[in-house]
Amino acid sequence: MLGNFTFCNPTRLHFGEDSLEQLRSELSRYGKTIQLIYGGGSIKQNGIYDKVVSILRGCGKTVIDDGGVMPNPTYERLLEGAKKARENKADLLLAVGGGSCIDYAKAVSASAYCEGDPWQKYYLDFEEPTCRLIPVGCVLTMVGTGSEMNGGAVITNQEQKLKIGHVFGEELYPKFAILNPRFTMTVPYRQMVAGIYDAFNHICEQYFSGEDDNVSDRLSEALMRSLIDSSRIAVKDPQNYEARSNIMWAATWALNTLIEQGKTTDWEVHMLGQAVGAYTDATHGMTLAAVSLPYYRHILPFGLQKFKRFAVEVFRVETDGKSDEEIANEGLCAMEKWMRELGLAMNLRELGVKEDMIEGIAKATLVMDGGYKTLSHAEIVQILRESL
């Protein structure tokens, strides 16, 4: 564990089949007005909406409806939500849904009383909030983004064709998060596997950087193995509670800052995926899946020892009589086999990307410098072409 760092994660997580019961005690800490944030209405069909509203009403709260948040929440929508929170003097922003809803809630929190334009301040200038913030809580219904226990908030500016994530500080982490694995069983199969891969790739982004053997890397390997094993059960039996609960818990720890401590990180796959997302509105986890293997095969020679370790520790590749390159490549082949078992998007074409969009996506891709190879524009174009 080299370097200096601070770890602080104050989110209170309530986990399990009965965890929604804990919403009552959490609500007692906040004022009367609750802005209820949710997505396209699936929580109304599966009964989660009614359960939450019943608890809110039972606790004597006034509910401000903020439903219909889209999968990639937009800047325009953020401004509407912020206006609503400000005008209604919301005491708590309660997001019920997946990462998009929770990300949006954090952005609303930082924007409601923001002086100046929040897009400029948070997403272009990456400034920290200086205004009053509204507490955020969440009931998680979809696994993957880790937004339930971190400060991340991705917003899409459609006009500028930019999808950017601001990572807020601990004051914007959800104060509480309710994680009921049963709630995640209502999500369609495709969303389930996209979420699993999103979580897996969060770990990859933090793992494939640096050569040091630190605690964070060991924990990363543990979480990756857990996700792989449990996902193989879940794709055959999506109602398997134990598998779904392991996936949910691993996904939270994949992106709550634990496994990034004391090391460098990459995040280039996310930059590629987010650029694709700004052009296609494809599911986030699927955009990551489609570009991952071409990217990792491209950088493998520059991080050979780590890719070898990944093969051995995560996919248990046999090493006898093989070169480091062979072992490392076998690791990525095992990862590809697992990704195909899950039925992930394995190319960009099936996500609606066309040849003539490549140049624009490449230009919209931010270049990170923590990975094994800092990409040139030509390399980004090449990786996107190989992903088509």
Add this chain to the structure above:
Amino acid sequence: MLGNFTFCNPTRLHFGEDSLEQLRSELSRYGKTIQLIYGGGSIKQNGIYDKVVSILRGCGKTVIDDGGVMPNPTYERLLEGAKKARENKADLLLAVGGGSCIDYAKAVSASAYCEGDPWQKYYLDFEEPTCRLIPVGCVLTMVGTGSEMNGGAVITNQEQKLKIGHVFGEELYPKFAILNPRFTMTVPYRQMVAGIYDAFNHICEQYFSGEDDNVSDRLSEALMRSLIDSSRIAVKDPQNYEARSNIMWAATWALNTLIEQGKTTDWEVHMLGQAVGAYTDATHGMTLAAVSLPYYRHILPFGLQKFKRFAVEVFRVETDGKSDEEIANEGLCAMEKWMRELGLAMNLRELGVKEDMIEGIAKATLVMDGGYKTLSHAEIVQILRESL
């Protein structure tokens, strides 16, 4: 991850060679009067005391000296410390040292304004504090107990020959903890390895219980492997910063409630060790080391599959052509080999235990029911005899 649980750990950890610098910003959150808690004076010799006091004075704080806390803090001493905190109206209890100092600070916090007798309330009746609490912060100089990021506070009642741990709730977790791996290099070799084994055994206590393959078990294996690898470097080269920093970080995560979530736990080795500690004042980690193998060999048949998994996942025992029993036993042999490499106490005799103390120690041993076998009094006596 079965069952319902709540995870919340609000301690802010500052880690690294320069982490003491963060003490200034932490101090700004508290009032003027700081009760400075430390042990036998080693921090005066190695310069840590002067560095801390210089920061306290620079921040304009009034320092109430509370030095000389013994390795197993006593009930009498707790009452003195509580009186001191109350009379001086301490605004913060700052522990500089290892687990004993931090445990003591938490107990003082809950006792200063306690109505009634704290020993009776917290250590015999296991009640929660209802009085005003004083915030606790710490500068960790010795690795092992995990007290820097949890609510544990072990106190010894010499008259009653009882050493008991109360696990307080999140309101008594240290508000902040400063972890500088360099500070741990001043600890004598024997204390270093005792601390490493203490941390390792914390993981064992949570791992050797239940048969489910959950995220917690995978994370436990990761932390155990990390501790084993780094300890093998540290015993040959105690000044190796990377190894010492990995040990320090792994030890914190070994006992901050993460790896116990969603599963049952054991803690019988700690009950045996604490009973030995109440009779001998031997170093805590060494008492655990001395009883561990006889205990684990005794319960192995009742938790065979987990001991087999331990052998394979933690010590990479080869499985070809071997029975489950052989694999499981080889795992414990590999653990014994590692413990001998570290130079841990491998029997109770070298800790000062004599045959005629066995009956008393056995009677003082609390019986837990989360492990693979709930021990009878006769079994406790047998394990203690085998540990002699």
